[in-house]
Amino acid sequence: MTEEKTVTEWGNPATGLTLKITGVLHEEQTPYQHIQIVDTLQYGRMMILDGVFQTSVKDEWMYHEMIAHVPLMLHPNPQRVLIIGGGDGGCAREVCRHACVTSIDLCDIDQRVYDLSKEYFPSIASALLNPPEKLHVHTGDGIAFAKQFEDYYDVIIIDCSDPVGPGEGLFTRDFYRSAFRALKKDGILVQQSESPIVQQPLVHAVYEAMGDVFPLVRMYYSHVPIYPACMHSFMMASKKYDPLKDEARTDCPQPMKYYNRDIQKSAFVLPEFVKECLRGNYSF
Template sequence: MNLSKTSGINKLNKIWVDEYHESTRFGLRGKKILEEESEYQKITIFDSDRYGKALLLDHCWMCAENQEKEYHEAIVHPALTSAEKIEKILIIGGGDGGTAKECLKYNELKQIDMVEIDQKVIQLSKKYLPCIGGGCWEDSRLNVIIGDGIKWVKNTKEDYYDVIIIDSSDPKGAAKGLFNQIFFRNCHRILRTNGVFSAQTESPESFQEIHINAVKLIRSIFKYADPLYGNMPLYPSGYWSWTFASKKSQRYLHPIPERSSQIVSKCNIWSPRWQKGSFEAIPAQIERELKT
């Protein structure tokens, strides 16, 4: 078979997979590797031409091999470079392993409790997306709990974690209960006084109302909370947010120099300069809404 004919066959085998949102769609071309139903959701593994293998949950993009740093570095490093201590970390969600991998770059860290409700997400991520989690699954500091994150924070004793990271999907299905007052109050209760809370808080463009309400709710529970903005080309609008909070000050705005110097060379996206600009990049309309 000549090369031009082979190339034509390969193109015919390629498909587009799209995430649809309010008369828009966000897609990649490639090959679908598998699609399975777990107890909680539909899980799709897709091998894209542009970003490598990617994970979708209920037809929504979660992560891709060549575009996970934009998300995982943003949700982790503003918290871990600024909390007073980073010995005990809680991750709710994060079944692809990317958030845990970023946390485990810190030598001070002694324990991560990662509570993921869907064991199949972990299993398939380990098999098909091993570079996203890297060596996190073999690290003795990572304690994986298959269970409900809402129940976990409810039953955890007060002032237990130095950092809490909510690495959840959109607020629907199994993740719906992670965007409410009771859940955030329990996170506040189990976070240490000089700890930092971190959560993905949706797109200020595609999910503006959800984003604004989430930031306002976090601010109503933690004394200090601010959103950080960055690019996520894989997600609706390509524009995303993460919100950081603490009890006594805006400590998440100020990375500890000794920690930053140890971690910055290991990052593709995060740096103290990037972080400062991303906190300051709040759109004027969002800033006005948050003040009302």
């Protein structure tokens, strides 16, 4: 007979997601953040960084498939990919599935996220546990890492935590300019950009900042139930390809649990209030 326990994440000061948990497996303070690993009743094992629900074994594909495959399928021939953040390995796992991709740099700042993901989340960290030759894992500052490259990557994916703590610098115009330089002339950048319901000013700020650097910015979304209000945005900044006009490739790896060819287009179809949010008019 164990006492019933819950964990609540406050997406903003007014709304929280509360999950029943059956156990706390690990807890530590790294030089960068506070890490907790808990078992939840609904979504299985879950990683929490600085109090924010990060990924769980039962919902992670709703996030990882969508952050990886939407930009990779829009690009006609993505070969070199950079992932910044993503220390749980889930995004890298999905990128590895694309045969056309020949080289993946994965750069997370916190070695402990790599270590704990391999220990506690083997299904998410499978690419870290058995890395294919094309996956190169780095530990360090993603901003400094990206600065080394010019006209090099086809796709850059920013799989970061919220813009407080270690992820903060990844939400700046300075960083977007580095990423722009590191991308080839038809390169695509995608970044997770929080909730267009609960974090509207942030979504707008990312849209504006990317728009100052890239010729084209489009928002798309996925449903991620462990994130605030579940509707989760990804901001795509592109030098050439437009997801609303250009056809995606058809050779997507199979099977998928979330992504499909129709979602590639419909994920960019936004309700009116989200369009307004991107213009700086907030509903909440």
